[in-house]
Amino acid sequence: GDSVTQMEGPVTLSEEAFLTINCTYTATGYPSLFWYVQYPGEGLQLLLKATKADDKGSNKGFEATYRKETISFHLEKGSVQVSDSAVYFCALSDRDFGFGNVLHCGSGTQVIVLP
Amino acid sequence: GAVVSQHPSWVICKSGTSVKIECRSLDFQATTMFWYRQFPKQSLMLMATSNEGSKATYEQGVEKDKFLINHASLTLSTLTVTSAHPEDSSFYICSARDSDGGARETQYFGPGTRLLVL
Numbered sequence: 001g002d003s004v005t006q007m008e009g010p011v012t013l014s015e016e017a018f019l020t021i022n023c024t025y026t027a028t029g030y031p032s033l034f035w036y037v038q039y040p041g042e043g044l045q046l047l048l049k050a051t052k053a054d055d056k057g058s059n060k061g062f063e064a065t066y067r068k069e070t071i072s073f074h075l076e077k078g079s080v081q082v083s084d085s086a087v088y089f090c091a092l093s094d095r096d097f098g099f100g101n102v103l104h105c106g107s108g109t110q111v112i113v114l115p
Numbered sequence: 116g117a118v119v120s121q122h123p124s125w126v127i128c129k130s131g132t133s134v135k136i137e138c139r140s141l142d143f144q145a146t147t148m149f150w151y152r153q154f155p156k157q158s159l160m161l162m163a164t165s166n167e168g169s170k171a172t173y174e175q176g177v178e179k180d181k182f183l184i185n186h187a188s189l190t191l192s193t194l195t196v197t198s199a200h201p202e203d204s205s206f207y208i209c210s211a212r213d214s215d216g217g218a219r220e221t222q223y224f225g226p227g228t229r230l231l232v233l
Contacts, residue, residue, distance in 0.1 A: 038132070
């Protein structure tokens, strides 16, 4: 069935460093791909999404490109801040909007940004 | 007719994850929304009543720190299952009450969100 695999954490880096979190997926159809973020003490929040191949999702300086040829949706940010410390989840949905969508979560990657 | 949506429909996540479920009234305003939980082969169990702009009212036995409810606008209520564990796996359904008042105070149910915690 559909699934998501993302790199294990924690990932520890210094402020202003470049961040990459790898995510690959397995899907039978043409899913939408998401990155969710969970800040300490809060629930999952949608960070960005891409609904079709070659789409690039972006938000808060984060970017991820839906690459069908490499079945990947890696998350990147050029210069992280301490406030980016959180757990990041890669997720897959077999539909983008409305009813009937199934969200498969990756295992989460904790990112720790040191000042 | 009035439509209530929930997002997502399914959530499959690892134990320890906190998951947020959204409930939206699409074509009407709802000052009151309700969150229910349904275990297999059982009836709906009311968890809490969510009032726009104020704290939710929880039913007896429902942990308010475990199930955080926020009703920030007249069309949106969110339920966050904090640090979900396998025993939280269930079908979560919201309903919204049309705040037009009088004979139109009917509850409209969302399609539900099935949470599976591994």
